[in-house]
Amino acid sequence: MVTGDASYIKKINRSLIISKIIEHGMISRADLAKITGLNKATISVQAAELLAEDLLIETQQEHKNLGRRPIMLSINRQAGYSLGIDLDKSVITFTLSDLSGLALDTHSIEIKSSDYNLILEMLANQISHYKERCSHAPYGLIGVVIGIHGIVNNDETIYFVPRHQWKNKNLKVDLQNETGVNIYIENNANLCSFAEIVYKHYQSENLLSVSLYSGIGLGIMVNSKLLKGCDGYAGEIGHMIIVPDGLPCRCGNLGCWEQYASESSFMKRLAKSHHKEHISYKEIYDWLIEQDPVTYTLMKEYIKFLSYGLNNIINLYNPEILVINSELLRLYPNALEEIKAHLTSTVGQYRKLQISEFGKNACSMGACALAIKNFLEVKELSLSID
Numbered sequence: 001m002v003t004g005d006a007s008y009i010k011k012i013n014r015s016l017i018i019s020k021i022i023e024h025g026m027i028s029r030a031d032l033a034k035i036t037g038l039n040k041a042t043i044s045v046q047a048a049e050l051l052a053e054d055l056l057i058e059t060q061q062e063h064k065n066l067g068r069r070p071i072m073l074s075i076n077r078q079a080g081y082s083l084g085i086d087l088d089k090s091v092i093t094f095t096l097s098d099l100s101g102l103a104l105d106t107h108s109i110e111i112k113s114s115d116y117n118l119i120l121e122m123l124a125n126q127i128s129h130y131k132e133r134c135s136h137a138p139y140g141l142i143g144v145v146i147g148i149h150g151i152v153n154n155d156e157t158i159y160f161v162p163r164h165q166w167k168n169k170n171l172k173v174d175l176q177n178e179t180g181v182n183i184y185i186e187n188n189a190n191l192c193s194f195a196e197i198v199y200k201h202y203q204s205e206n207l208l209s210v211s212l213y214s215g216i217g218l219g220i221m222v223n224s225k226l227l228k229g230c231d232g233y234a235g236e237i238g239h240m241i242i243v244p245d246g247l248p249c250r251c252g253n254l255g256c257w258e259q260y261a262s263e264s265s266f267m268k269r270l271a272k273s274h275h276k277e278h279i280s281y282k283e284i285y286d287w288l289i290e291q292d293p294v295t296y297t298l299m300k301e302y303i304k305f306l307s308y309g310l311n312n313i314i315n316l317y318n319p320e321i322l323v324i325n326s327e328l329l330r331l332y333p334n335a336l337e338e339i340k341a342h343l344t345s346t347v348g349q350y351r352k353l354q355i356s357e358f359g360k361n362a363c364s365m366g367a368c369a370l371a372i373k374n375f376l377e378v379k380e381l382s383l384s385i386d
Contacts, residue, residue: 010046013038015378017046021056021073022100023202023382028070047073054079054138055099055376075099080139080375083130084367085123085146086188086360089163089214089264092119094126095364096134099142099372101199101383106361114164120171124178131181142375144181145367146171147188149214154232156185162250163214184374188363189235190226193219195358195366196323198373202382206320208313209356210237211363212306212328216258218313224380238262242308260305263328270298285331299332307342314348325356 016036021027027035033043050056057076060069077098086093095106109126111119127144134141148171150161158169175183193209196219201207209219216238220227228234238258239251246255259265271279273294274287287295314322329335336355343353356362373381 011377013042014046014050015376017043018050018055018075018376019378019380019382022075022376022378025100025384026059026072026074028072030070032073076138077102078137080137080142081130081134082142082368082371082375083127083144084191084364084369084371085126085144086191086363086367087119087123087146088149088188092122092126093360093364094130095361095368096130097365097368097372099376101365101369101372102385103361103365103368106364114166116164116166116169119164120174120178123171124175127175127179127181127183131179139375141181143184143371144175144179145184145186145191145371145374146175147186147191147363147367149188149217151233151236152185152187154228158185159231159233182374184370186367186370187217187219187232187235189217189219190228191219191364191366191370192217192325192356192358192362193221193323193366194226194370195362196321196356197221197224198369198381198383199365199385200357201321201323202380204321206317207323208317208319208321209323209325209362210310210313212261212263212324212326213360214262214264216262216309220317237309237313240309240312242305242312257305257309261302261309263326266298266302266328270295273298281327281331284328288331288333300338302328303335303338304342307339310339311343311345311348314343314350315345318348319350321352321354322350323354323356325358325362327359329355330359 020032020035029043029047033040055076056073059072077100079099082097084095091108091110093108096104131141148158148161149163151159153159156172158166158171160167172183172185189211192211196209197207205224207221211217218235218237220235239256241253241255242257243255247259248254249256249259267279358365369383
């Protein structure tokens with residue numbers, strides 16, 4: 001039984017009302033009362049306050065029946081804006097969204113250095129730009145969430161980023177001091193998982209998202225909450241050893257999964273086989289269309305190693321939904337069928353396996369959604385891409 005003073009109960013009711021309005025997009029007060037179980041007086045009082053705060057807007061719905069047209073409540077999309085940032089090894093991706101989670105624009109900038117102070121300055125300049133751009137809105141830039149391809153403590157400090165060799169960095173405080181904006185730091189795989197739940201699978205309580213880009217990360221949603229572990233380090237599945245005494249990894253171990261099944265590891269092997277220093281997704285796509293035998297042979301091997309790790313994950317977590325976030329697999333015909341053919345264990349069980357529709361935008365979209373959730377102080381959030 002939930003107990004608390006009047007202000008606490010009012011806060012819970014407010015959170016529930018906002019969540020349901022966002023979920024339905026547009027809803028009448030009467031229907032809101034039915035869905036939430038709150039009485040009409042409570043709905044009216046809360047709606048009036050949210051309207052006064054510019055967080056909701058009212059519209060009259062068109063209908064052909066006799067009688068008054070119902071007045072509909074919806075979130076005020078332009079009340080504020082969220083900024084999601086994916087800070088990867090060589091690229092930083094920025095996505096700006098409105099309060100409904102709709103992405104307004106996405107752009108990326110290349111980084112050619114791992115120097116912390118230099119990247120801090122780049123981030124601060126971009127955030128300040130977006131802050132100014134959003135200054136016309138009642139709440140301006142409501143928050144910035146940054147996805148880190150590394151280990152993030154529960155207090156949002158960065159413990160370690162292998163690709164940049166950052167250790168014990170407080171990017172959150174440093175950026176807040178520079179910009180005056182609310183900054184949140186999260187692991188990129190967690191944000192990918194959050195994007196899947198919020199935009200695609202909000203009815204699922206148990207979802208795993210495996211991200212396969214510069215490394216491999218696992219975002220774990222259990223009972224609709226991110227599972228982070230004691231210190232926040234849960235999900236570093238890329239450093240699961242699948243080949244004893246195998247290839248050396250930046251983490252210090254040998255034979256880590258990401259040395260065999262991350263996209264960066266595959267692209268290095270493929271580039272070497274084609275006598276190139278670097279290759280692009282466009283080149284891979286063209287080689288697949290041309291049925292280049294070298295590319296297909298390496299893809300078969302890649303999927304085999306990928307499946308080893310996925311099999312272990314399925315046995316560990318028994319997920320309802322397992323989402324693989326990979327641009328590479330989106331290019332490869334029958335990728336899912338080939339992966340499933342390797343998952344032959346009668347012990348490991350999952351209900352649904354799929355490749356993410358978000359691709360490389362998953363992290364920044366999840367970051368936008370988390371900024372909205374934090375700003376609105378809601379327990380649950382379901383958004384639409386459209």
